[in-house]
Amino acid sequence: MACLNPRFMVFLSPLVFFMSPLPLTTAGEFNEDEAKVPAYSLPDPLTSADGTPIKDAAAWRSQRRPELMQLFEQEIYGRTPVGRPPGMTWRTVSEKNDAREGRAVRREIEINLFGRDDGPVVRLLLYVPVRATQTAPAPVFLGLNFEGNHATTTEADIPLPKGWVPNNKGAGLNDNTPSEKTRGVQADRWLFDMALARGYAVATAYYGDLDPDIDDDFKNGVHAVTGKPQAGEWGSIGTWAWGLSRMLDVLEKESGVDGKKAVVMGHSRLGKTALWAGAQDERFAAVISNNSGCGGAALSRRIFGETVARINTSFPHWFTSGYKKWNGREADCPVDQHQLIALIAPRPLLVTSATEDLWADPKGEFLSLVGADPVYRLLGTSGLEITAQPPPDQLHNGPLAYLLRTGPHDVTATDWQAYLDFADAQLPAK
Numbered sequence: 001m002a003c004l005n006p007r008f009m010v011f012l013s014p015l016v017f018f019m020s021p022l023p024l025t026t027a028g029e030f031n032e033d034e035a036k037v038p039a040y041s042l043p044d045p046l047t048s049a050d051g052t053p054i055k056d057a058a059a060w061r062s063q064r065r066p067e068l069m070q071l072f073e074q075e076i077y078g079r080t081p082v083g084r085p086p087g088m089t090w091r092t093v094s095e096k097n098d099a100r101e102g103r104a105v106r107r108e109i110e111i112n113l114f115g116r117d118d119g120p121v122v123r124l125l126l127y128v129p130v131r132a133t134q135t136a137p138a139p140v141f142l143g144l145n146f147e148g149n150h151a152t153t154t155e156a157d158i159p160l161p162k163g164w165v166p167n168n169k170g171a172g173l174n175d176n177t178p179s180e181k182t183r184g185v186q187a188d189r190w191l192f193d194m195a196l197a198r199g200y201a202v203a204t205a206y207y208g209d210l211d212p213d214i215d216d217d218f219k220n221g222v223h224a225v226t227g228k229p230q231a232g233e234w235g236s237i238g239t240w241a242w243g244l245s246r247m248l249d250v251l252e253k254e255s256g257v258d259g260k261k262a263v264v265m266g267h268s269r270l271g272k273t274a275l276w277a278g279a280q281d282e283r284f285a286a287v288i289s290n291n292s293g294c295g296g297a298a299l300s301r302r303i304f305g306e307t308v309a310r311i312n313t314s315f316p317h318w319f320t321s322g323y324k325k326w327n328g329r330e331a332d333c334p335v336d337q338h339q340l341i342a343l344i345a346p347r348p349l350l351v352t353s354a355t356e357d358l359w360a361d362p363k364g365e366f367l368s369l370v371g372a373d374p375v376y377r378l379l380g381t382s383g384l385e386i387t388a389q390p391p392p393d394q395l396h397n398g399p400l401a402y403l404l405r406t407g408p409h410d411v412t413a414t415d416w417q418a419y420l421d422f423a424d425a426q427l428p429a430k
């Protein structure tokens with residue numbers, strides 16, 4: 001069976017295995033051989049569509065950045081059709097002052113996105129270091145989770161999400177229904193205590209509160225209110241990214257949290273989401289993409305691992321519907337993913353890859369940073385400062401930071417160590 005081939009181990013992660021609507025691929029169908037990467041040339045982030053070279057920060061800001069933003073909306077993620085709804089409300093529904101063995105103040109905050117009784121409600125789980133509530137507010141990591149807040153922690157009193165959840169074979173969950181079976185199953189991906197000990201707050205919410213990750217013609221979550229996306233509008237990634245901005249609206253007002261030092265982060269499809277959230281919403285002070293791959297940090301033109309056609313077939317609801325026109329035509333798309341990275345400039349960005357995660361193209365993720373470097377330098381930062389992918393498990397820290405971790409597609413303590421070292425060094429002092 002193809003899935004026993006270690007090159008396809010990515011499909012064996014319980015979540016991915018059971019979420020993919022397609023049968024497993026057969027070996028050889030997708031390229032994971034560096035020698036077979038086609039010759040390609042990347043569109044220049046510093047040449048505008050009419051051929052004008054972009055020579056200074058003012059031209060980047062007024063001309064090229066808006067142009068690229070529009071291209072990413074049009075070609076890949078879709079336009080975000082709503083801002084912050086005027087009726088949005090939120091309230092703290094639980095507060096515990098001695099959570100996590102006395103390390104944290106834990107709050108759960110319900111965000112009623114449209115202020116409607118029948119509208120979508122996001123439940124934000126927030127841990128703030130106790131000291132930060134007494135002294136200076138803490139910087140905060142904000143990211144969505146895959147299986148529900150209860151899955152990120154073994155604490156018994158965090159409620160299950162409502163509605164559809166992904167199956168988890170390892171935990172014996174097979175009916176897409178929220179269950180105690182998955183309590184704590186992702187706690188090893190959410191190292192709250194490690195972050196708290198280093199003085200950081202962490203906030204997370206279940207991505208299905210915003211848009212359940214199924215191709216159901218956009219009937220539920222936020223789309224139950226905003227309607228089925230029109231041509232050119234968002235897919236699920238755009239919706240999840242918008243939700244992160246709404247959570248930042250809330251975090252900006254939370255006591256003990258420094259909303260000016262919010263790091264938006266995510267793994268895999270939620271890493272793609274973090275990048276798009278960070279590109280669109282410049283209030284995010286820094287961005288972390290963990291193993292985001294195709295449609296995230298990896299260059300599409302390398303056609304290494306997951307391809308545009310494959311992602312649009314497996315997950316037709318993630319991107320704007322028009323992204324499908326680039327299926328098998330990566331080289332013709334007017335943008336590539338290094339320009340998404342450039343849209344985050346000059347704010348700090350950490351990209352992490354994993355040695356065994358060839359499906360996400362670790363080298364292509366690094367080369368996106370190389371491609372974005374001229375923009376970071378134009379905007380006055382030191383940029384990437386390296387051109388070769390660093391050896392495994394050595395964080396290259398800087399405004400464009402990179403880690404190639406040994407191991408599979410996952411989030412581990414090594415990754416969190418890098419997140420914290422990156423945030424310590426790169427978040428603005430004030």
Ligand code: GTR
Pocket residue numbers: 016020267268269270292293294306311314
């Ligand atoms: C895979 C998908 C990747 C990645 C991953 C995940 O099936 O091909 O693009 O996003 O899922 O989110 O875990």
